[in-house]
Amino acid sequence: MRTTAPKTTNRIVLLGASNLTVSLRRIIQCMQHHCGRPSEILAAAGHGRSYGLSxxxxxxxxxGIAASELWAQLDDCRILPTYAFLTDIGNDILYGATPAQILGWVAWCIEHLQQQSAQIIVTDLPLASIESLPAWRYKLFRNLFYPYCRLSLDEVRECARAVHHGLLTLAAHQPFVLQAQHPEWIGADAIHHVYWKRDAFYQQVFRHLRASPGTAGLDGCKQSVSQxxxxxxxxxYxxxxxxxxxxxxxxxLLFDGSVVSLY
Structure with a gap:
């Protein structure tokens, strides 16, 4: 389907893996609660998605997200108020990427989004959930979701700590919001958000967006006919x-006229 975009009020850029994929429509609506609609949406998502690897x-x-065609389209887009959300950064640990590689990919994405003067929110790794994950449960979910991974839980924890500290350092020097992920939002696998808590979680995340006049409402994250x-x-591709x-x-295409490009 090739869609002619309506007069969009803003641009939303979404980067992530399974958490983004299963909540894509919810996330869009939560962000639009603050920034308005309709939107031009560029998303690089997909279950198991990596920031830098196929x-x-x-x-x-x-x-990989950094290698996708999203960035070429973003460079060619007309100027619009831009809002960006990056999540699921810890996936790459289980693909064997080093903390330096992961932080390099994320920093590259942030730098390019800053060139669009984007408001950027990044979710931190759910470090507390990873630290408290039992070894038997880790092996179960590792074998289910990442069958080729042979990292021990201790190795994953060490990498997660390094990425976490790297994100803190990056956030201290770059204009983006780093959102903590507390254990009450995270499921038994220490990766995915609890299904029935997603509304509350994204309300917490997107409170950081600077609201446009006349766009805020009390039910901004609830699914509605318009979405x-x-x-x-x-x-x-x-x-x-x-x-x-x-x-x-x-x-x-969403009911409110927002158009979505998926990379």
Whole structure:
């Protein structure tokens, strides 16, 4: 589906993996509660998505977020107020990436978003949940979600601490908000958000956005008729069982006229 964009009021850039994917519509609506609508939305998402490496999930392969075509489109976009959300940064630890690599990919994304004068929110790693994760549960979820990973829980914790401290340092020198993830929001796998607590979590996250006049409301994160999909977005590029597939963008359309490009 090729969609002609309506007169959008802003641009929303979303980067992440499974937490972003399962809550994409909810996150968009929560952000629009503060910044207004309709929006031009650029998203690099997908289960198991990496910030810097190609990743596979059930036979589907996607490029790393930093290597996706999102950035070329962003460079070509007209100037709009821009809001960005980065999450699921810890995935790359289980792909074997070093803390330095992970922080380099995230810093690169932040730098490019700053060139658009974006308001940026980044979720920190759920460090407390990782620290308290039992070894048996870690092995269960590691084998389920990351079958090729052989890192021990101690090694994962060491990397997570390094990435956490690196994000703190980055946030101290760059104009973005680093949002802590407290254990009450995180599920048993120490990765995914508790399903029935997502509304409360994203309300907490996006309170940092500077609200535009006349856009705030008490029910900003609740699903409403205005945010139903008219067309669900499809990936601009992916491989399925080794075969390349492409789809023109934007490919998604929300009821309020917001258009979504998915990379």
């Amino acid at each position: 990743s596979q999930f059930l036979g589907r392969e996607l490029p 139903r999909w008219l067309h669900r977005p499809k990936f601009a 992916k491989k399925v069982l080794g075969r390349e597939k492409r789809h023109p963008q934007p490919s998604g």
